[in-house]
Amino acid sequence: MPAQDTAESKQFCSGDLVIRSSDGVLFRPHKENLEFVSDVAFPFTSTTLHKADKAIDMQEDSKTLETLLHFAYPKLQLPDFAALSFTELIQVERAADKYQMYHGMEICQLYLARNHAFTHPYEVLELAAKRDSNVLVAAVAPFLIHLSIEEVASLGVSSRLCLKWGIYRERWLNALLEAQQYLDEHYHNHWHRLRRHMKDRLPLHAVLVLGKSRPGLTVQGVQSIYEDCLSWLSSNTNGDISCCRSQLEKWRDNIVQKLENVQWPS
Template sequence: MYFYHHAGNTLQASFVNAPMEPLVNSRFDFADADVTFKSSDGVLFRVHRKNLEVCTEGFPPSEVSSEGEVVELTEASVTLEILFQFMYPHRHPALDTTPFEVLEPLAEAAEKYQVFPAMNICHIRMRDMVNEHPVEVAVYATKHDYPYLVSEVAPMMIAMDSVKIVEMLPQNLILPWVRYVKEWATVHQNHAITLPIGCTAVGHSPRRVGNSISYPSHCDTWPKLLVTILQRLGRGVHVLPSPDEVFNPSTPPLDMFQLQSCCMEELRTWRSQIEVAIGQIPKFCTFL
Protein backbone atom coordinates (compact mmCIF):
# COMPACT_ATOMS: atom_id res chain seq x y z
CA MET A 1 0.00 0.00 0.00
CA TYR A 2 1.09 3.60 -0.52
CA PHE A 3 1.13 6.50 1.92
CA TYR A 4 2.07 10.09 1.18
CA HIS A 5 4.31 12.44 3.11
CA HIS A 6 5.79 15.88 2.64
CA ALA A 7 9.45 16.26 1.75
CA GLY A 8 10.13 19.96 1.72
CA ASN A 9 7.60 21.48 -0.66
CA THR A 10 6.81 18.25 -2.47
CA LEU A 11 4.48 15.39 -1.73
CA GLN A 12 6.18 12.01 -2.08
CA ALA A 13 4.66 8.55 -2.11
CA SER A 14 6.18 5.60 -0.25
CA PHE A 15 5.26 1.94 -0.48
CA VAL A 16 5.00 -0.28 2.56
CA ASN A 17 3.99 -3.90 2.82
CA ALA A 18 0.56 -4.22 4.34
CA PRO A 19 0.21 -7.02 6.87
CA MET A 20 -1.26 -10.04 5.14
CA GLU A 21 -4.24 -11.83 6.55
CA PRO A 22 -3.27 -15.32 7.70
CA LEU A 23 -4.56 -18.18 5.61
CA VAL A 24 -7.23 -20.26 7.29
CA ASN A 25 -8.08 -23.80 6.25
CA SER A 26 -11.62 -23.73 4.90
CA ARG A 27 -12.49 -27.17 6.27
CA PHE A 28 -11.39 -26.33 9.81
CA ASP A 29 -12.54 -22.78 10.44
CA PHE A 30 -15.26 -23.28 13.04
CA ALA A 31 -16.85 -20.12 14.39
CA ASP A 32 -17.04 -21.62 17.87
CA ALA A 33 -13.49 -23.01 17.79
CA ASP A 34 -11.62 -22.63 21.05
CA VAL A 35 -8.11 -23.57 19.92
CA THR A 36 -6.11 -22.53 16.85
CA PHE A 37 -3.14 -24.32 15.34
CA LYS A 38 -0.72 -22.98 12.75
CA SER A 39 0.97 -25.29 10.27
CA SER A 40 4.63 -25.03 9.29
CA ASP A 41 3.57 -23.35 6.04
CA GLY A 42 1.46 -20.73 7.81
CA VAL A 43 -2.10 -22.06 7.54
CA LEU A 44 -4.44 -21.74 10.54
CA PHE A 45 -6.74 -24.50 11.77
CA ARG A 46 -9.51 -23.45 14.16
CA VAL A 47 -10.79 -26.55 15.90
CA HIS A 48 -12.47 -27.72 19.09
CA ARG A 49 -10.51 -28.49 22.19
CA LYS A 50 -12.91 -31.24 23.25
CA ASN A 51 -12.35 -33.23 20.05
CA LEU A 52 -8.62 -33.18 20.64
CA GLU A 53 -9.01 -34.38 24.20
CA VAL A 54 -11.28 -37.27 23.20
CA CYS A 55 -9.36 -38.50 20.14
CA THR A 56 -5.73 -37.84 21.02
CA GLU A 57 -3.17 -37.80 23.79
CA GLY A 58 -0.45 -35.74 22.15
CA PHE A 59 -2.00 -32.39 21.30
CA PRO A 60 -1.51 -29.62 23.89
CA PRO A 61 -4.96 -27.98 24.17
CA SER A 62 -4.80 -27.94 27.95
CA GLU A 63 -1.64 -25.84 27.72
CA VAL A 64 -3.36 -23.16 25.67
CA SER A 65 -4.39 -20.49 28.12
CA SER A 66 -6.57 -18.30 25.90
CA GLU A 67 -8.71 -18.65 22.81
CA GLY A 68 -6.63 -16.05 21.01
CA GLU A 69 -3.39 -17.96 21.35
CA VAL A 70 -2.08 -19.76 18.26
CA VAL A 71 -0.18 -23.02 18.72
CA GLU A 72 2.50 -23.50 16.07
CA LEU A 73 3.07 -27.05 14.83
CA THR A 74 5.90 -28.51 12.77
CA GLU A 75 3.62 -30.33 10.32
CA ALA A 76 2.57 -28.94 6.93
CA SER A 77 -1.02 -27.96 6.22
CA VAL A 78 -1.61 -30.93 3.90
CA THR A 79 -0.78 -33.24 6.81
CA LEU A 80 -2.88 -31.41 9.38
CA GLU A 81 -5.92 -31.17 7.13
CA ILE A 82 -6.05 -34.96 6.86
CA LEU A 83 -5.11 -35.53 10.49
CA PHE A 84 -7.85 -33.30 11.92
CA GLN A 85 -10.46 -35.18 9.89
CA PHE A 86 -9.88 -38.17 12.18
CA MET A 87 -10.99 -36.11 15.17
CA TYR A 88 -14.54 -35.42 14.05
CA PRO A 89 -17.61 -37.70 13.82
CA HIS A 90 -17.82 -38.39 10.11
CA ARG A 91 -16.42 -40.98 7.72
CA HIS A 92 -12.65 -40.89 8.00
CA PRO A 93 -10.27 -40.81 5.01
CA ALA A 94 -9.46 -44.29 3.67
CA LEU A 95 -5.99 -43.21 2.50
CA ASP A 96 -6.01 -45.93 -0.16
CA THR A 97 -4.96 -43.52 -2.90
CA THR A 98 -2.79 -41.27 -0.74
CA PRO A 99 0.72 -40.95 -2.22
CA PHE A 100 3.61 -42.00 -0.02
CA GLU A 101 5.03 -38.49 0.23
CA VAL A 102 1.77 -37.50 1.96
CA LEU A 103 1.19 -40.76 3.83
CA GLU A 104 4.59 -40.92 5.53
CA PRO A 105 4.41 -37.54 7.35
CA LEU A 106 0.76 -38.23 8.16
CA ALA A 107 1.65 -41.56 9.77
CA GLU A 108 4.42 -39.86 11.73
CA ALA A 109 2.05 -37.14 12.93
CA ALA A 110 -0.59 -39.68 13.94
CA GLU A 111 1.98 -41.48 16.10
CA LYS A 112 3.52 -38.27 17.43
CA TYR A 113 0.22 -36.84 18.64
CA GLN A 114 -1.34 -40.24 19.40
CA VAL A 115 -4.33 -39.64 17.16
CA PHE A 116 -5.87 -43.04 17.82
CA PRO A 117 -8.46 -43.07 15.00
CA ALA A 118 -5.67 -42.38 12.47
CA MET A 119 -2.89 -44.58 13.82
CA ASN A 120 -4.27 -47.94 12.72
CA ILE A 121 -5.22 -47.01 9.16
CA CYS A 122 -1.87 -45.24 8.68
CA HIS A 123 -0.10 -48.35 9.93
CA ILE A 124 -2.05 -50.53 7.48
CA ARG A 125 -1.33 -48.22 4.55
CA MET A 126 2.36 -48.00 5.45
CA ARG A 127 2.47 -51.79 5.42
CA ASP A 128 0.99 -51.72 1.92
CA MET A 129 4.01 -49.67 0.83
CA VAL A 130 6.73 -52.14 1.87
CA ASN A 131 7.61 -53.14 -1.68
CA GLU A 132 8.00 -49.56 -2.92
CA HIS A 133 9.52 -47.99 0.22
CA PRO A 134 11.03 -50.75 2.40
CA VAL A 135 13.62 -48.62 4.19
CA GLU A 136 11.21 -45.83 5.07
CA VAL A 137 8.65 -48.35 6.32
CA ALA A 138 11.32 -50.11 8.38
CA VAL A 139 12.32 -46.83 10.02
CA TYR A 140 8.68 -46.03 10.77
CA ALA A 141 8.00 -49.52 12.16
CA THR A 142 11.10 -49.48 14.35
CA LYS A 143 10.45 -46.00 15.69
CA HIS A 144 6.83 -46.73 16.59
CA ASP A 145 7.17 -50.32 17.82
CA TYR A 146 5.70 -52.48 15.09
CA PRO A 147 8.16 -55.40 15.40
CA TYR A 148 6.35 -57.74 13.03
CA LEU A 149 6.53 -55.10 10.30
CA VAL A 150 10.23 -54.55 10.90
CA SER A 151 10.84 -58.28 10.50
CA GLU A 152 8.75 -58.40 7.33
CA VAL A 153 10.56 -55.53 5.66
CA ALA A 154 14.17 -56.32 6.63
CA PRO A 155 14.72 -59.23 4.19
CA MET A 156 13.54 -57.01 1.34
CA MET A 157 16.21 -54.49 2.29
CA ILE A 158 18.94 -57.12 1.90
CA ALA A 159 18.34 -56.96 -1.86
CA MET A 160 18.96 -53.20 -1.92
CA ASP A 161 22.18 -51.23 -2.24
CA SER A 162 23.85 -51.34 1.17
CA VAL A 163 25.29 -47.82 0.96
CA LYS A 164 21.89 -46.36 0.12
CA ILE A 165 20.32 -48.15 3.08
CA VAL A 166 22.93 -46.89 5.54
CA GLU A 167 22.44 -43.35 4.23
CA MET A 168 18.69 -43.60 4.86
CA LEU A 169 18.78 -45.27 8.27
CA PRO A 170 18.87 -43.18 11.46
CA GLN A 171 22.01 -43.50 13.55
CA ASN A 172 20.47 -45.86 16.10
CA LEU A 173 19.62 -48.46 13.44
CA ILE A 174 22.94 -48.63 11.61
CA LEU A 175 24.74 -50.99 14.02
CA PRO A 176 21.76 -53.39 14.33
CA TRP A 177 21.52 -53.40 10.55
CA VAL A 178 25.22 -54.23 10.14
CA ARG A 179 24.84 -57.15 12.55
CA TYR A 180 21.76 -58.37 10.70
CA VAL A 181 23.52 -58.22 7.33
CA LYS A 182 26.45 -60.15 8.81
CA GLU A 183 24.08 -63.07 9.48
CA TRP A 184 23.05 -63.08 5.83
CA ALA A 185 26.69 -62.85 4.77
CA THR A 186 27.44 -65.97 6.82
CA VAL A 187 24.69 -67.86 5.00
CA HIS A 188 26.04 -66.60 1.70
CA GLN A 189 29.54 -67.80 2.56
CA ASN A 190 28.57 -71.17 4.02
CA HIS A 191 25.78 -72.23 1.68
CA ALA A 192 25.75 -70.10 -1.44
CA ILE A 193 29.32 -69.84 -2.69
CA THR A 194 30.64 -73.05 -1.16
CA LEU A 195 30.70 -75.74 -3.83
CA PRO A 196 28.00 -78.35 -3.31
CA ILE A 197 28.55 -82.06 -3.88
CA GLY A 198 26.60 -82.40 -7.10
CA CYS A 199 26.71 -84.68 -10.09
CA THR A 200 30.34 -83.78 -10.69
CA ALA A 201 30.67 -80.62 -8.65
CA VAL A 202 34.45 -80.81 -8.48
CA GLY A 203 35.57 -83.48 -10.89
CA HIS A 204 34.48 -87.00 -10.07
CA SER A 205 34.34 -87.31 -6.30
CA PRO A 206 33.85 -90.96 -5.27
CA ARG A 207 30.60 -91.72 -3.49
CA ARG A 208 30.39 -94.41 -0.86
CA VAL A 209 27.60 -96.94 -1.27
CA GLY A 210 27.44 -99.20 1.75
CA ASN A 211 30.95 -100.52 2.34
CA SER A 212 32.07 -99.98 -1.21
CA ILE A 213 33.02 -96.97 -3.29
CA SER A 214 31.20 -96.32 -6.54
CA TYR A 215 31.92 -93.69 -9.14
CA PRO A 216 28.97 -91.78 -10.60
CA SER A 217 28.48 -91.68 -14.31
CA HIS A 218 29.74 -88.54 -15.97
CA CYS A 219 27.29 -85.58 -16.20
CA ASP A 220 28.20 -83.13 -18.94
CA THR A 221 25.58 -80.57 -17.94
CA TRP A 222 26.35 -80.04 -14.29
CA PRO A 223 29.76 -78.29 -14.62
CA LYS A 224 28.25 -75.67 -16.97
CA LEU A 225 25.21 -75.30 -14.77
CA LEU A 226 27.38 -74.97 -11.69
CA VAL A 227 29.39 -72.13 -13.21
CA THR A 228 26.22 -70.22 -14.08
CA ILE A 229 24.70 -70.62 -10.61
CA LEU A 230 27.94 -69.62 -8.88
CA GLN A 231 28.16 -66.53 -11.09
CA ARG A 232 24.69 -65.51 -9.98
CA LEU A 233 25.38 -66.19 -6.32
CA GLY A 234 28.73 -64.44 -6.61
CA ARG A 235 27.00 -61.11 -7.11
CA GLY A 236 26.68 -60.85 -3.35
CA VAL A 237 24.41 -61.37 -0.39
CA HIS A 238 21.70 -59.22 -1.98
CA VAL A 239 20.70 -62.09 -4.33
CA LEU A 240 19.66 -64.40 -1.49
CA PRO A 241 16.14 -63.00 -0.91
CA SER A 242 15.24 -63.89 -4.53
CA PRO A 243 16.07 -67.59 -5.01
CA ASP A 244 13.93 -67.81 -8.15
CA GLU A 245 16.28 -65.42 -9.90
CA VAL A 246 19.18 -67.74 -9.07
CA PHE A 247 17.81 -71.27 -9.40
CA ASN A 248 14.91 -71.01 -11.83
CA PRO A 249 15.91 -73.29 -14.76
CA SER A 250 13.58 -71.48 -17.15
CA THR A 251 15.56 -68.22 -16.97
CA PRO A 252 18.43 -67.45 -19.37
CA PRO A 253 20.99 -68.89 -19.77
CA LEU A 254 19.79 -71.93 -17.80
CA ASP A 255 16.97 -72.43 -20.28
CA MET A 256 19.56 -73.38 -22.92
CA PHE A 257 20.72 -76.40 -20.93
CA GLN A 258 19.23 -79.83 -21.34
CA LEU A 259 18.95 -80.45 -17.62
CA GLN A 260 19.29 -84.01 -16.42
CA SER A 261 17.14 -85.27 -13.57
CA CYS A 262 20.24 -85.46 -11.38
CA CYS A 263 20.96 -81.77 -12.03
CA MET A 264 17.40 -80.76 -11.21
CA GLU A 265 17.60 -82.69 -7.95
CA GLU A 266 20.89 -81.04 -7.02
CA LEU A 267 19.45 -77.60 -7.77
CA ARG A 268 16.46 -78.28 -5.54
CA THR A 269 18.70 -79.54 -2.75
CA TRP A 270 21.08 -76.60 -3.03
CA ARG A 271 18.23 -74.09 -3.00
CA SER A 272 16.56 -75.84 -0.07
CA GLN A 273 19.76 -75.70 1.98
CA ILE A 274 20.04 -71.96 1.41
CA GLU A 275 16.38 -71.34 2.26
CA VAL A 276 16.64 -73.37 5.47
CA ALA A 277 19.73 -71.39 6.50
CA ILE A 278 17.96 -68.09 5.75
CA GLY A 279 14.99 -69.22 7.83
CA GLN A 280 17.32 -69.65 10.80
CA ILE A 281 18.56 -66.05 10.66
CA PRO A 282 17.24 -64.14 13.70
CA LYS A 283 14.61 -61.54 12.93
CA PHE A 284 15.86 -57.99 12.58
CA CYS A 285 13.90 -56.84 15.62
CA THR A 286 16.07 -59.09 17.81
CA PHE A 287 19.09 -56.93 16.98
CA LEU A 288 17.44 -53.73 18.23
Protein backbone atom coordinates (compact mmCIF):
# COMPACT_ATOMS: atom_id res chain seq x y z
CA MET A 1 0.00 0.00 0.00
CA PRO A 2 1.37 3.46 -0.87
CA ALA A 3 2.65 5.47 2.07
CA GLN A 4 0.99 8.68 0.91
CA ASP A 5 -2.10 9.34 -1.15
CA THR A 6 -2.41 12.77 -2.72
CA ALA A 7 -5.24 12.32 -5.19
CA GLU A 8 -8.72 12.64 -3.71
CA SER A 9 -12.19 12.94 -5.17
CA LYS A 10 -13.56 16.47 -4.95
CA GLN A 11 -17.13 15.22 -5.30
CA PHE A 12 -17.05 12.52 -2.60
CA CYS A 13 -14.92 13.97 0.17
CA SER A 14 -17.03 14.35 3.34
CA GLY A 15 -18.25 10.87 4.26
CA ASP A 16 -17.42 8.53 7.12
CA LEU A 17 -15.61 5.98 4.91
CA VAL A 18 -12.36 6.07 3.01
CA ILE A 19 -11.94 3.90 -0.05
CA ARG A 20 -9.10 3.84 -2.54
CA SER A 21 -9.50 3.12 -6.24
CA SER A 22 -7.18 0.73 -8.06
CA ASP A 23 -5.29 3.73 -9.44
CA GLY A 24 -4.80 5.31 -6.01
CA VAL A 25 -7.54 7.95 -5.74
CA LEU A 26 -9.26 8.37 -2.36
CA PHE A 27 -13.04 8.64 -2.00
CA ARG A 28 -14.95 9.47 1.19
CA PRO A 29 -18.57 8.37 0.71
CA HIS A 30 -21.22 7.90 3.40
CA LYS A 31 -21.78 4.31 4.45
CA GLU A 32 -25.48 4.98 5.04
CA ASN A 33 -25.95 6.03 1.41
CA LEU A 34 -24.18 2.95 0.11
CA GLU A 35 -26.22 0.63 2.31
CA PHE A 36 -29.44 2.28 1.15
CA VAL A 37 -28.87 1.72 -2.58
CA SER A 38 -26.97 -1.57 -2.55
CA ASP A 39 -28.43 -5.00 -1.85
CA VAL A 40 -25.04 -6.45 -0.93
CA ALA A 41 -22.48 -5.40 1.63
CA PHE A 42 -19.62 -3.26 0.42
CA PRO A 43 -16.25 -4.38 1.81
CA PHE A 44 -16.59 -2.16 4.88
CA THR A 45 -16.40 -3.27 8.50
CA SER A 46 -16.54 0.03 10.36
CA THR A 47 -18.39 3.33 10.17
CA THR A 48 -15.45 5.25 11.62
CA LEU A 49 -12.91 4.86 8.84
CA HIS A 50 -11.64 8.34 8.06
CA LYS A 51 -7.87 8.17 7.62
CA ALA A 52 -6.05 7.52 4.36
CA ASP A 53 -3.88 4.86 5.97
CA LYS A 54 -7.08 3.01 6.87
CA ALA A 55 -8.48 3.21 3.36
CA ILE A 56 -10.13 0.15 1.89
CA ASP A 57 -8.69 -0.84 -1.46
CA MET A 58 -11.22 -1.35 -4.24
CA GLN A 59 -10.82 -3.25 -7.51
CA GLU A 60 -12.46 -0.49 -9.57
CA ASP A 61 -10.51 2.45 -11.02
CA SER A 62 -11.22 6.05 -10.06
CA LYS A 63 -13.36 6.94 -13.07
CA THR A 64 -15.57 3.91 -12.48
CA LEU A 65 -15.96 4.68 -8.76
CA GLU A 66 -16.61 8.37 -9.42
CA THR A 67 -19.50 7.44 -11.69
CA LEU A 68 -20.73 4.55 -9.55
CA LEU A 69 -20.98 6.58 -6.34
CA HIS A 70 -23.42 8.99 -7.98
CA PHE A 71 -26.00 6.21 -7.79
CA ALA A 72 -25.83 6.44 -3.98
CA TYR A 73 -26.71 10.14 -3.92
CA PRO A 74 -30.13 10.76 -5.53
CA LYS A 75 -29.84 14.54 -5.25
CA LEU A 76 -26.61 14.66 -7.24
CA GLN A 77 -26.85 15.29 -10.95
CA LEU A 78 -25.71 12.20 -12.82
CA PRO A 79 -22.58 12.48 -14.97
CA ASP A 80 -22.84 12.55 -18.74
CA PHE A 81 -23.16 8.86 -19.56
CA ALA A 82 -23.21 9.63 -23.28
CA ALA A 83 -19.64 10.89 -22.96
CA LEU A 84 -18.39 7.57 -21.56
CA SER A 85 -16.67 5.20 -23.94
CA PHE A 86 -18.07 1.71 -24.42
CA THR A 87 -15.37 0.23 -22.19
CA GLU A 88 -15.94 2.80 -19.44
CA LEU A 89 -19.70 2.27 -19.51
CA ILE A 90 -19.31 -1.51 -19.36
CA GLN A 91 -17.03 -1.17 -16.33
CA VAL A 92 -19.58 0.97 -14.50
CA GLU A 93 -22.37 -1.45 -15.37
CA ARG A 94 -20.35 -4.39 -14.08
CA ALA A 95 -19.56 -2.56 -10.85
CA ALA A 96 -23.24 -1.67 -10.41
CA ASP A 97 -24.08 -5.35 -10.90
CA LYS A 98 -21.35 -6.41 -8.46
CA TYR A 99 -22.82 -4.21 -5.73
CA GLN A 100 -26.41 -4.78 -6.89
CA MET A 101 -27.18 -1.14 -7.60
CA TYR A 102 -30.11 -1.96 -9.83
CA HIS A 103 -31.00 1.60 -10.74
CA GLY A 104 -27.43 2.17 -11.85
CA MET A 105 -27.48 -0.99 -13.93
CA GLU A 106 -30.64 0.17 -15.69
CA ILE A 107 -29.10 3.55 -16.52
CA CYS A 108 -25.94 1.95 -17.90
CA GLN A 109 -27.91 -0.53 -19.97
CA LEU A 110 -30.08 2.24 -21.38
CA TYR A 111 -27.02 4.10 -22.64
CA LEU A 112 -25.42 0.91 -23.94
CA ALA A 113 -28.58 0.25 -25.93
CA ARG A 114 -28.87 3.81 -27.17
CA ASN A 115 -25.25 4.61 -28.00
CA HIS A 116 -23.33 1.37 -28.48
CA ALA A 117 -25.66 -1.28 -29.93
CA PHE A 118 -24.57 -0.42 -33.48
CA THR A 119 -20.82 -0.24 -32.82
CA HIS A 120 -20.55 -3.17 -30.37
CA PRO A 121 -23.55 -5.42 -31.10
CA TYR A 122 -21.92 -8.74 -30.16
CA GLU A 123 -20.54 -7.44 -26.86
CA VAL A 124 -23.89 -5.88 -25.97
CA LEU A 125 -25.66 -9.13 -26.84
CA GLU A 126 -23.29 -11.09 -24.60
CA LEU A 127 -24.07 -8.71 -21.74
CA ALA A 128 -27.79 -8.98 -22.53
CA ALA A 129 -27.54 -12.74 -22.16
CA LYS A 130 -25.90 -12.42 -18.73
CA ARG A 131 -28.48 -9.91 -17.52
CA ASP A 132 -31.47 -11.42 -19.36
CA SER A 133 -32.09 -7.87 -20.58
CA ASN A 134 -34.97 -7.31 -22.97
CA VAL A 135 -33.79 -3.74 -23.59
CA LEU A 136 -30.31 -4.77 -24.72
CA VAL A 137 -31.46 -7.66 -26.92
CA ALA A 138 -34.03 -5.44 -28.63
CA ALA A 139 -31.37 -2.78 -29.24
CA VAL A 140 -28.93 -5.08 -31.06
CA ALA A 141 -31.50 -7.13 -32.99
CA PRO A 142 -31.56 -4.88 -36.10
CA PHE A 143 -27.78 -5.15 -36.39
CA LEU A 144 -27.56 -8.92 -35.84
CA ILE A 145 -30.69 -9.97 -37.70
CA HIS A 146 -28.69 -12.57 -39.61
CA LEU A 147 -28.29 -14.63 -36.43
CA SER A 148 -30.73 -17.52 -36.12
CA ILE A 149 -32.50 -18.43 -32.88
CA GLU A 150 -30.06 -21.31 -32.44
CA GLU A 151 -27.08 -18.98 -32.73
CA VAL A 152 -28.57 -16.49 -30.29
CA ALA A 153 -29.40 -19.28 -27.83
CA SER A 154 -25.81 -20.56 -28.04
CA LEU A 155 -24.67 -17.20 -26.66
CA GLY A 156 -26.71 -17.81 -23.53
CA VAL A 157 -29.78 -15.74 -24.35
CA SER A 158 -32.81 -17.01 -22.43
CA SER A 159 -35.60 -18.94 -24.15
CA ARG A 160 -37.94 -16.04 -23.35
CA LEU A 161 -35.83 -13.60 -25.33
CA CYS A 162 -34.97 -16.15 -28.04
CA LEU A 163 -38.69 -16.47 -28.76
CA LYS A 164 -38.95 -12.70 -29.16
CA TRP A 165 -35.86 -12.76 -31.37
CA GLY A 166 -37.46 -15.33 -33.66
CA ILE A 167 -40.69 -13.34 -33.96
CA TYR A 168 -38.81 -10.12 -34.64
CA ARG A 169 -36.52 -11.74 -37.20
CA GLU A 170 -39.48 -13.21 -39.08
CA ARG A 171 -41.22 -9.83 -39.18
CA TRP A 172 -38.05 -8.18 -40.46
CA LEU A 173 -37.42 -10.72 -43.21
CA ASN A 174 -41.07 -10.56 -44.28
CA ALA A 175 -40.71 -6.79 -44.63
CA LEU A 176 -37.63 -7.27 -46.80
CA LEU A 177 -39.40 -9.86 -48.94
CA GLU A 178 -42.38 -7.58 -49.50
CA ALA A 179 -40.12 -4.71 -50.52
CA GLN A 180 -38.27 -6.98 -52.94
CA GLN A 181 -41.14 -6.78 -55.42
CA TYR A 182 -40.15 -3.22 -56.32
CA LEU A 183 -36.85 -4.57 -57.59
CA ASP A 184 -38.44 -7.42 -59.54
CA GLU A 185 -41.23 -5.60 -61.35
CA HIS A 186 -39.20 -3.03 -63.30
CA TYR A 187 -37.91 -3.88 -66.78
CA HIS A 188 -35.13 -1.82 -68.32
CA ASN A 189 -31.63 -2.58 -69.57
CA HIS A 190 -30.10 -0.12 -67.11
CA TRP A 191 -32.12 -1.67 -64.31
CA HIS A 192 -30.83 -5.20 -64.97
CA ARG A 193 -27.27 -3.92 -64.86
CA LEU A 194 -28.00 -2.05 -61.66
CA ARG A 195 -29.45 -5.17 -60.06
CA ARG A 196 -26.19 -7.01 -60.69
CA HIS A 197 -24.28 -4.12 -59.13
CA MET A 198 -26.37 -3.97 -55.98
CA LYS A 199 -26.98 -7.71 -55.49
CA ASP A 200 -24.57 -8.34 -52.62
CA ARG A 201 -25.58 -5.13 -50.89
CA LEU A 202 -29.25 -6.01 -50.73
CA PRO A 203 -30.37 -6.73 -47.17
CA LEU A 204 -32.36 -9.85 -48.03
CA HIS A 205 -29.49 -11.36 -50.01
CA ALA A 206 -27.06 -10.56 -47.22
CA VAL A 207 -29.16 -12.31 -44.59
CA LEU A 208 -30.44 -15.35 -46.45
CA VAL A 209 -27.56 -16.06 -48.83
CA LEU A 210 -24.44 -14.56 -47.30
CA GLY A 211 -25.53 -15.01 -43.69
CA LYS A 212 -24.20 -11.59 -42.78
CA SER A 213 -25.61 -8.43 -41.29
CA ARG A 214 -25.19 -5.51 -43.65
CA PRO A 215 -25.77 -1.76 -43.27
CA GLY A 216 -28.85 -2.22 -45.46
CA LEU A 217 -30.59 -3.76 -42.48
CA THR A 218 -31.02 -0.32 -40.97
CA VAL A 219 -32.98 2.61 -42.30
CA GLN A 220 -29.72 4.55 -42.63
CA GLY A 221 -28.22 1.64 -44.54
CA VAL A 222 -31.11 1.60 -47.00
CA GLN A 223 -30.51 5.27 -47.73
CA SER A 224 -26.81 4.52 -48.26
CA ILE A 225 -27.65 1.78 -50.78
CA TYR A 226 -30.04 4.13 -52.57
CA GLU A 227 -27.41 6.87 -52.89
CA ASP A 228 -24.75 4.40 -54.06
CA CYS A 229 -27.06 2.96 -56.72
CA LEU A 230 -28.12 6.40 -57.89
CA SER A 231 -24.48 7.38 -58.25
CA TRP A 232 -23.77 4.17 -60.16
CA LEU A 233 -26.64 4.84 -62.56
CA SER A 234 -25.38 8.33 -63.29
CA SER A 235 -21.80 7.17 -63.85
CA ASN A 236 -22.32 3.94 -65.77
CA THR A 237 -25.29 4.52 -68.03
CA ASN A 238 -26.16 6.71 -70.99
CA GLY A 239 -29.54 8.12 -71.81
CA ASP A 240 -32.66 8.62 -69.74
CA ILE A 241 -32.55 6.99 -66.30
CA SER A 242 -35.62 8.71 -64.86
CA CYS A 243 -37.69 5.51 -64.83
CA CYS A 244 -34.95 3.62 -62.99
CA ARG A 245 -34.50 6.48 -60.57
CA SER A 246 -38.22 6.50 -59.87
CA GLN A 247 -38.29 2.74 -59.27
CA LEU A 248 -35.29 2.95 -56.99
CA GLU A 249 -37.04 5.65 -54.96
CA LYS A 250 -40.13 3.44 -54.66
CA TRP A 251 -37.98 0.61 -53.34
CA ARG A 252 -36.24 2.88 -50.83
CA ASP A 253 -39.45 4.49 -49.57
CA ASN A 254 -41.27 1.17 -49.31
CA ILE A 255 -38.56 -0.70 -47.47
CA VAL A 256 -37.95 2.19 -45.07
CA GLN A 257 -41.65 2.35 -44.24
CA LYS A 258 -41.86 -1.40 -43.68
CA LEU A 259 -38.74 -1.56 -41.53
CA GLU A 260 -39.88 1.36 -39.39
CA ASN A 261 -43.12 -0.52 -38.72
CA VAL A 262 -41.33 -3.64 -37.49
CA GLN A 263 -41.49 -3.58 -33.70
CA TRP A 264 -39.79 -5.70 -31.07
CA PRO A 265 -42.40 -8.01 -29.51
CA SER A 266 -43.85 -6.75 -26.25
